[in-house]
Amino acid sequence: MKRREILIWSICSILSVGAAVGIHLSAATVNATYPTRNIQGVIMWGAGGATDTMSRAITPYVEPLLNQEVILTNRSGGAGAISTKYVHHRKPDGYTLLYGAENPQLHGVLGLSDVDYREFYAVNVLARGISVIVAHPDTPWRSLKELMEDVKNRPGEIKMGSTGPGGLPYVIGAMLGTQGEFDIIPVPFDGDGPAITALLGGHVDFLPSGYTATSEHIRAGRLRALAVVNDQEIELLPGIPPLTQDYPAFKKFLPWGPFYGVFIDKDAPDSVKTKLTEAFHQGASDPAFEKFVTDFGAIQMNVSGEEANVFLKKWQSVTTWLLHDAGATKTSPEAFGIERP
Amino acid sequence: MSQALEYFSIGWMDPQLFFLTAIGTFAGIYIGAIPGLSVTMAVSILISFTFSWDVNEALALMAGVFMGGVYGGSRTAILLNIPGAPSALVTALDGYPLALKGDAGRAIGLSTVMSFIGGLVGILILMIAAPIISNFTLAFAPRDYFLLAALGLFLVGSLSAESLSKGMFCGALGVLLGMVGLDPLTAEERFTFDTLELTSGIPYIAAMIGFFGFAEILVQLHHLDVKPVRQNLDKILPSLSLVKKYLPLSLRTSSIGVIVGALPGTGGDIASLLAYDHAKRSVKSPTAKFGEGAEEGLIAAETANNAAVGGAYIPMLTLGMPGDAVTAVIIGALFIHGIQPGPLMLTETPHLFWFTVGNLTLANLFVLIFGLTGISIFSRIVQCPKGILLPLIFVLCVVGTYAIQNSLIDVYWMLGCGFLGYFLKRYGFQVAPIILGIILGPLMDVSFRRAALSVQNDISQLLWEFVSNPVSLVLTSAIFVLLITSVIKSRQQKAAERAD
Numbered sequence: 001m002k003r004r005e006i007l008i009w010s011i012c013s014i015l016s017v018g019a020a021v022g023i024h025l026s027a028a029t030v031n032a033t034y035p036t037r038n039i040q041g042v043i044m045w046g047a048g049g050a051t052d053t054m055s056r057a058i059t060p061y062v063e064p065l066l067n068q069e070v071i072l073t074n075r076s077g078g079a080g081a082i083s084t085k086y087v088h089h090r091k092p093d094g095y096t097l098l099y100g101a102e103n104p105q106l107h108g109v110l111g112l113s114d115v116d117y118r119e120f121y122a123v124n125v126l127a128r129g130i131s132v133i134v135a136h137p138d139t140p141w142r143s144l145k146e147l148m149e150d151v152k153n154r155p156g157e158i159k160m161g162s163t164g165p166g167g168l169p170y171v172i173g174a175m176l177g178t179q180g181e182f183d184i185i186p187v188p189f190d191g192d193g194p195a196i197t198a199l200l201g202g203h204v205d206f207l208p209s210g211y212t213a214t215s216e217h218i219r220a221g222r223l224r225a226l227a228v229v230n231d232q233e234i235e236l237l238p239g240i241p242p243l244t245q246d247y248p249a250f251k252k253f254l255p256w257g258p259f260y261g262v263f264i265d266k267d268a269p270d271s272v273k274t275k276l277t278e279a280f281h282q283g284a285s286d287p288a289f290e291k292f293v294t295d296f297g298a299i300q301m302n303v304s305g306e307e308a309n310v311f312l313k314k315w316q317s318v319t320t321w322l323l324h325d326a327g328a329t330k331t332s333p334e335a336f337g338i339e340r341p
Numbered sequence: 342m343s344q345a346l347e348y349f350s351i352g353w354m355d356p357q358l359f360f361l362t363a364i365g366t367f368a369g370i371y372i373g374a375i376p377g378l379s380v381t382m383a384v385s386i387l388i389s390f391t392f393s394w395d396v397n398e399a400l401a402l403m404a405g406v407f408m409g410g411v412y413g414g415s416r417t418a419i420l421l422n423i424p425g426a427p428s429a430l431v432t433a434l435d436g437y438p439l440a441l442k443g444d445a446g447r448a449i450g451l452s453t454v455m456s457f458i459g460g461l462v463g464i465l466i467l468m469i470a471a472p473i474i475s476n477f478t479l480a481f482a483p484r485d486y487f488l489l490a491a492l493g494l495f496l497v498g499s500l501s502a503e504s505l506s507k508g509m510f511c512g513a514l515g516v517l518l519g520m521v522g523l524d525p526l527t528a529e530e531r532f533t534f535d536t537l538e539l540t541s542g543i544p545y546i547a548a549m550i551g552f553f554g555f556a557e558i559l560v561q562l563h564h565l566d567v568k569p570v571r572q573n574l575d576k577i578l579p580s581l582s583l584v585k586k587y588l589p590l591s592l593r594t595s596s597i598g599v600i601v602g603a604l605p606g607t608g609g610d611i612a613s614l615l616a617y618d619h620a621k622r623s624v625k626s627p628t629a630k631f632g633e634g635a636e637e638g639l640i641a642a643e644t645a646n647n648a649a650v651g652g653a654y655i656p657m658l659t660l661g662m663p664g665d666a667v668t669a670v671i672i673g674a675l676f677i678h679g680i681q682p683g684p685l686m687l688t689e690t691p692h693l694f695w696f697t698v699g700n701l702t703l704a705n706l707f708v709l710i711f712g713l714t715g716i717s718i719f720s721r722i723v724q725c726p727k728g729i730l731l732p733l734i735f736v737l738c739v740v741g742t743y744a745i746q747n748s749l750i751d752v753y754w755m756l757g758c759g760f761l762g763y764f765l766k767r768y769g770f771q772v773a774p775i776i777l778g779i780i781l782g783p784l785m786d787v788s789f790r791r792a793a794l795s796v797q798n799d800i801s802q803l804l805w806e807f808v809s810n811p812v813s814l815v816l817t818s819a820i821f822v823l824l825i826t827s828v829i830k831s832r833q834q835k836a837a838e839r840a841d
Contacts, residue, residue, distance in 0.1 A: 046666075052385065053673035060392045072389065073747055074382075077541025079523065085537060113537060159795060164526060187483070187794050188526045190787070193669065197605045197662050201479035203795065212676075216661055216683020296676055 034094055034272050035068045044083045044100040046076040049191070050129065050212065050296075054260040055099035057292050058126060061283035066275070070097065079103050079166070081113035088115050092265035094272035097123070102258050105316040106166045109323060109338075111330035116316070117263060121273055122308035124280035125261035127298040130211040131168060131229035132237065134218065136202050144227040145246045147206060148179065155183035161195035161207035162186040165328045168258055169195070171319055172208035172229055174326040175243075175253055199223065210258060211236070212297035230254060236297065252341060253318050259301070261308070277304045317341045348695035351397065352703050358401045362700055365405020366707035372406065373413025374425045376550045377741025380410035381666040388674045396678035401700050403674065407667050408704035411609060411650055412456045412712060415643055419448045420722050421734055423554035427546065428609030428646040430776055431617040433553060434500070435631065435638035442634055443570040445720040450577040451636060452643040453712030454584060455591055459644030460705040462595035463602070463651020467658075468698050474652075475659040478604050480812050483791035484803065486606050488816035490785040493777070495823050496614055499621045499631065500773040507770045515778020516785075518543050525787050538750045545779040547742045547751040548758045552772040554738040555759025558731050560766050565727055572720045578713065590637060591644045594620060598645030602652025606788075608665035609646035609653075610780055616645030622826075647708075651701065658694050660684050 041059065045051040052074060059070050075083040080103035087098040098120065107113040133144060141147040151158055162169040169186070176182055187204050189195040192213040199207045200222060207214075208229065215236070217223040225240045231254040232242050243250045262280055264273070283289065284302040293300045303311065318341050320333035333340075352358045372383045383406050391399035414429030419436035432452065439448040466474065481489075494512070501508020521532045522542025533539035594616035601612035620631075620641035627635035653664030661682035663669035672682045680690055687694055722730070742755040762772045796802040807817045 049669075049673075052670075053388075053676055056385070056389045056392075056673070057677050060389060074385070075746055075748070077746070079540075081537060082541060112540070156797065185794060185797060187791055189791070190525060193663055194605060197479065197656075197660075198483070200660070200662075201482065203482045216681050216685055220684040222684055291679075292677060295679060295681065 034269075034275050035066055037068065037095070039066070039068055039070045039095050039097060041070045041072040041097045041099055042083045042087055043072055043074045044076065044080040044098065044103065046074050050210065050258070051099065051101045051260055054126060054296070054298075055262075057296075058262070058280070058283060058289060061286050061289050062279050065279040065282055072099070079107070079110075079112060081107050081115075084115050085113060087263070088119055088265060090265070092267035094264055094268045094276060096264070097276075098263040099260075100263055101260055102315065102319075103166075105312065106319060106323070108336045109320045109329040109331055109333050110166055114336075116336075117312050119266055120263040121266045121268060122304055122312065123262040123264055123273070123276045124284060124304045125259055125301045125308040125311060126280075126284055127293045127296075127300050127302075128255065128257045128259040129298045130234060130236070131172060131208055131257050132211050132214060132218070132240065133172065133206060133208045133226045133229065133243075134199065134214050134223040135206040135226055136199055136204075137221065137224050138202065139205055139224070141206075141224075141226060143241065143246065144243065147226055148176065148182075151184055152181050155181065156185065158184050158206070159204040160184045160186050161199050161204040161209075162188045163191055163195060164188045166323065168192075168210060169208040170328070171256075171322055174322045174328070175229075175250060175256075177326060178322075179247055179249065196223075210297065215297050229256060234299075236294070253322070255299075256315070256318060257299075259311075259315070260298075273305075280304070314341070344691075345695045348692040349699035349702075351692065351696050352401055352700045358397060358700075359703070361398055361401045362405040362703045363707050365402040366409035366704045367405075367711050369406035369409025369411075370413035370416070370708070370711055373410035374416040375741055375744075376417060376423050376425050376554065376737065377546060377744040379426060379546070379745070380407055381670060382744075383410060384667055384670045385673075388670065388677060391674070392677065396675070396680060397696065399674060399678060400671070400697065403671055404697065404700040405704045405707065407671075408460060408647075408650055408701060408708055409711070411646055412453070412460075412643075412708045414646075415452045415456065416449070416719065419452065419639075420445060420719060421554065421737075422557045423550060423734070423738065426609075427549060427776070427780065428613050428649070429642070430549065430553075430610065430773070431613050431642040432639060432646075434617070434642075434773060435629075435633075435635050438629070438632070438634035439636075439639070440572075440720075440723050441570065443573045444634070445572055445723050446574045446577040446716050447579070448639060449716045449719065450713065451579045451583075452639055453709060453716075454579055455587070455640045455643040456647040456712065457705060457709040458584075458588075458591050459595045459598060459647035460650060460701070460708065462592065462644070463599050463648035464698060464701050464705065465651075466596070466599045466648075467651040467654055467701075471655045471659050471694075474600070474603050475656050478600075478656060479660075481604055481606075482806075482810070482813070483788045483795060484806055485810075485812050485816055486604075487785055487788035487792055488807070488813060488820065489601075489604075489607065489611075490781045490788060492816060492820055492823070493611060493614055493618070493781045494785070495820075495827070496618045496777055497774045498827060499618050500777060501771050504769065508774045511765065511770050511772065511774040512778045515775035515780075516782035517778075518548060518775070519545070519779040519782035520786070525783065526790055543754055543779075544745055544751050545776065546745050547754045548779055549776050550738050550742050551755040551758025552762040552775055554734060555755060556762030556766055556772060558735055558738075559759065559763035561727060561731055569724050569727070572724055574717045574720060577716050587637070587640050590620060590624065591640055593623070594641040595644045595648040598648030599652040599655075601645075602649025603655040603664055604652075605656055605662055605664060606784065609649040611784075612649040612652075613642040613646040614777065614780070616641040622823075647705075654697060654701070657682070658687065658697060661686055 043055045084104045090096040104116045218225045231244050372378045414425035415432045418424040418429040418433035422437040424430045436448050497508045497512040597616045598612040620637045624637045627637045629635045653668045656662045656664045657668040675682045742752045
């Protein structure tokens with residue numbers, strides 16, 4: 001055998017042994033206790049938003065339980081469709097987590113994307129936000145009923161702050177619209193913050209908004225809370241009547257609000273699902289995190305799997321049909337097999 | 342008062358906080374200098390990092406990163422013509438020509454001292470007038486944001502060098518590029534051609550790196566044989582008399598910076614653009630023509646964007662509302678540390694206000710110290726042979742663009758904008774108005790439509806509001822004054838040309 005041939009043979013054998021070992025190792029990583037390396041966490045919205053804050057708050061509680069670091073990156077865009085598709089297209093091995101909000105549940109009917117949470121396994125739906133309807137203190141309304149009657153008397157004159165179609169104020173506006181004539185001027189802003197700033201300055205008259213962003217302004221008397229979007233009074237806002245007090249018909253839509261959760265591709269192995277579910281359940285049960293959720297003005301859910309699916313399904317059905325009836329959808333929810341509530 | 346002083350000095354007396362602010366500022370300068378790595382990103386990573394710390398420690402570090410980061414953007418703008426952040430865009434317009442003339446050291450020295458002064462003015466106004474300014478910013482209605490953006494559009498004239506028509510073409514191109522994506526009001530798709538990637542629009546930082554950085558590399562390829570100018574490193578520190586001479590201008594531009602920074606819809610980028618325009622109109626005899634290395638241009642940009650930091654803290658500390666993207670992240674951090682940001686924060690967490698003021702002052706001092714060290718080494722970068730420098734800048738452009746949101750699409754945008762920018766530059770078009778259009782276009786678009794929606798699309802009502810509201814009236818008259826003076830000035834110029 002020539003020298004050259006020996007060399008080639010030895011290289012080939014080393015490579016094949018290496019490959020075999022590599023395959024074996026990679027097979028072993030699936031079988032060995034997950035996770036064996038860093039996990040990537042993709043946050044659906046940009047830095048500083050509610051989803052971002054919630055994601056960065058839960059992760060440090062979970063990392064020690066998984067014995068691995070979760071590296072968080074913000075990948076916003078397309079109202080959450082970009083990150084949702086990205087995680088869905090990754091290998092379903094549990095090494096890419098989606099830290100998401102409610103948005104994908106509406107992507108179908110809004111024509112943004114056909115991937116929603118039905119393609120995912122809900123590791124944990126951490127919390128749902130509470131919404132309130134607030135008004136500028138210079139307005140005469142003391143209750144939701146007074147506001148609704150004023151809208152009836154002065155159609156097309158009262159300005160509602162909004163965050164665009166599909167946003168929280170828009171959906172609550174659509175909910176209010178189910179009670180007969182509701183002709184208001186929705187003025188869309190870039191998000192909760194800018195909308196509240198406009199309300200503080202008196203550039204709009206009322207605003208359905210997340211409790212978190214408005215609570216301190218309500219406490220300081222700079223904004224007046226008219227109603228809580230819930231079916232009962234909540235501890236954090238004593239004395240503020242629930243939406244159902246004057247309008248019991250709203251009960252069928254509730255509980256409704258933005259939510260925050262952690263998701264993986266539904267094709268991930270069961271062992272991975274179990275491991276993640278346990279870790280996030282335990283992390284979210286930490287009293288310090290529970291306190292954070294309360295301070296953040298949200299209601300802790302800490303549910304996963306089937307239990308979370310029931311919630312996600314109801315949320316999607318209520319919201320998509322509300323939007324559809326208000327004429328804000330591109331495709332009927334029916335086309336996606338979403339049942340009417 | 343003694344209480345205030347006590348809170349103010351917490352960060353100065355505690356060695357650990359002192360050290361954290363220093364580290365934060367140092368890191369901020371270099372993060373800010375790398376295009377694509379933004380201060381917002383750095384601060385949000387710090388949230389998980391400082392999770393288990395005491396809230397004061399976390400805030401000290403964040404204040405340092407914020408202050409340092411805004412200043413850091415000027416480094417690469419001056420040395421490489423790549424603004425490290427959008428707020429350093431106008432720094433490049435006069436800073437880079439200075440570097441090409443061999444005055445990089447002096448430009449960095451001047452920008453450091455002026456950033457310090459701007460930062461100081463911002464902090465002073467935050468200290469004295471925070472409640473007044475925050476109430477004033479609340480009075481800004483959507484129509485006022487529209488007028489402010491329209492005022493900014495006059496900059497096209499300032500940025501377009503010889504040919505106004507070419508400048509207007511580029512400004513319009515920028516507005517068009519800024520339109521791509523989901524309509525922010527109705528979520529309707531615009532120019533997306535049914536591709537998901539286009540729904541989030543063209544990231545303007547990627548466009549900026551392309552039009553400035555990559556396009557400049559391509560242009561430089563024509564001049565490979567030109568030996569770089571030897572950098573003059575004798576007088577790096579501006580003399581006291583020079584600082585004194587520029588003090589009135591820097592105070593004016595800093596004030597613009599604070600107000601625009603405090604407005605929740607605008608930040609350091611628009612602040613520095615407006616300040617630059619103001620400098621160009623008010624300075625009769627600059628050291629060089631604006632755009633060719635005028636020190637006044639550099640000063641306007643650097644004072645304004647650093648003053649905007651203090652401005653951004655004003656609504657955050659008084660109302661719990663973010664003044665820009667970075668303070669939005671800091672508000673999130675306050676939540677995690679158990680402080681409720683809001684109008685009651687000042688009374689319920691009394692130390693927070695003066696502690697923050699103290700921290701910012703300290704961080705601003707560190708900007709001066711760190712900024713003035715190592716200038717001679719950095720200046721030599723411009724002296725580096727082009728065969729080595731250009732590929733390095735190219736790598737920096739690609740990595741920086743990818744880092745914005747870990748997306749390869751952005752890198753393609755950067756490359757595409759770079760090629761386009763190269764051809765535009767070859768044919769005498771300026772690229773700065775494009776970025777101006779990308780920044781101001783969406784602001785004008787949404788503000789105008791918001792304003793129109795608020796009056797039910799009744800145009801006569803809208804026009805009436807332009808003059809009936811005090812804030813709007815001031816802005817409307819400013820636009821008219823600018824319009825009239827520009828027309829008179831161009832007539833005089835034409836008359837003078839004829840007389841020659």
